[in-house]
Amino acid sequence: MAALRAGLLGLGMMGRHHARILRDVEGVELVAVADPGGDPHRVATGMTILPDVDALIDAGIEIAVVAIPTRFHADAALALAQAGVHTLVEKPIADDTATGNRVAEAFERHGLVGAVGHVERFNPALQQLRSRLANGDAGDVYQIATRRQSSFPGRIGDVGVAKDLATHDIDLTAWVAQGTYRSVSAQTAHKSGREHEDMISITGRLSNGIIANHLINWLSPMKERVTVVTGERGTFIADTATGDLTFYANGTVPLEWESVSTFRGVSEGDVTRFAFAKKEPLRAELEAFRDSVLGVQTELSTMSEAAHTLEVVESALRSAGAGGELVITGRVTV
Structure with missing residues (x-):
């Protein structure tokens, strides 16, 4: 061919x-x-x-x-x-x-x-995460939280941090969780003197009941790209900057050293960092x-999914201006 x-x-x-x-x-x-x-x-x-x-x-x-x-x-x-x-x-x-x-x-x-x-969606850590969540490795998923922060990129001038970076987090969360956003609220900040926002904090709930939280900014000297999924069996942490995936399991063996139990938490179990092939996402x-x-x-x-992602981000920006939660009503074709 x-x-x-x-x-x-x-x-x-x-x-x-x-x-x-x-x-x-x-x-x-x-x-x-x-x-x-x-x-x-x-x-x-x-x-x-x-x-x-x-x-x-x-x-x-x-x-x-x-x-x-x-x-x-x-x-x-x-x-x-x-x-x-x-x-x-x-x-x-x-x-x-x-x-x-x-x-x-x-x-x-x-x-x-x-x-x-x-x-x-093609980051190896997130592909592994999605597969393991679908397999039930975390049990019921309660929350997905992302952090995406770095210094301001001079190449971006026509949109703010929400449309440029939060779109990544909204899409990956919906994709990993295999659900769409049902409602969203947010707060923004303008600290660099530009027309568009350079910091946003978003809270939402997906159609399958999962709570989502996203912290995104262009104001940090530290580059961070992290997705944290908390479920009934433990917590996955995907570092999408390095492509690493780690699972912190809930413990099944009680710790006898009382002071350590108090410090670490009684449910701490095994920690596993997974090894897998890592192809360049692009x-x-x-x-x-x-x-x-x-x-x-x-x-x-798909373009329909991407339009839903954009609706979520725009709803978050409207929420930040209005000070309230907004319901997501858009059409998505998977």
């Missing part, structure tokens, strides 16, 4: 990584790249740098990756849908939920694969995009 002809729209910080991997994914040939801003990272390597999405379509591509600023996602994706091109759009899917739903419906209407780059995501176009069921975030 001939390789899928791929086009890449956007050669910035994310685009350069997509270009690197697309050149190396079996069954895919990167045949065209486009960016009106040129090629700052010099990843085109011999290819003509096309000016826009229309020129990319004219190159005869079959699949496309869109890695341009958020405000341009919808127009590019809709043009690609109209041209019959299977597309993976970097997250978030669009500027707002209504536009995201419109993009999702366009790809559904044309019978095309439309996916969004929620790459944490490579795994692009391979899944290829497979999905070829008719294989994958774990890619």
Whole structure:
């Protein structure tokens, strides 16, 4: 079978990584790249740098990756849908939920694969976590808490930390828990003098009753990417920066040393750090995009799921402004 002809729209910080991997994914040939801003990272390597999405379509591509600023996602994706091109759009899917739903419906209407780059689904620690939770290793899951903090990235100017980073945590939590968000509330802060928020704290409840908590900011000198799942049998901790997964089991053997029992807690049991293969998440995501176009069921975030994620984030931002909990009512097609 001939390789899928791929086009890449956007050669910035994310685009350069997509270009690197697309050149190396079996069954895919990167045949065209486009960016009106040129090629700052010099990843085109011999290819003509096309000016826009229309020129990319004219190159005869079959699949496309869109890695341009958020405000341009919808127009590019809709043009690609109209041209019959299977597309993976970097997250978030669009500027707002209504536009995201419109993009999702366009790809559904044309019978095309439309996916969004929620790459944490392909983090090896989270894939292991999801599998083990589905297997019942934690028993009933009570709570999923995430922490995602780092210093401000100068490349982000069109959205705040909620749409740029919280979308990762909302999507991975819903995916790991295999449920959608039912309600959400939040608080935000603006500390860096920018238009958009640089800190957000979100509390929510999923459709399956699990409580979710997310702490996200661009104000910390310490980079942290952690997901903590607490269940009836113990606690999983996934470090998505390193791809490590650890399980802290509830204890079954009482400690006889009273002072240690008081300090550690009477239910502390074995601690297990799991060993497993660790593929680069973006490579795994692009391979899944290829497979999905070829008719294989994958774990890619659909555009409908991504629109739900965006609705949750927008509801959190509205809650922060209004000071109350908001109910999530959007449509999700899995």
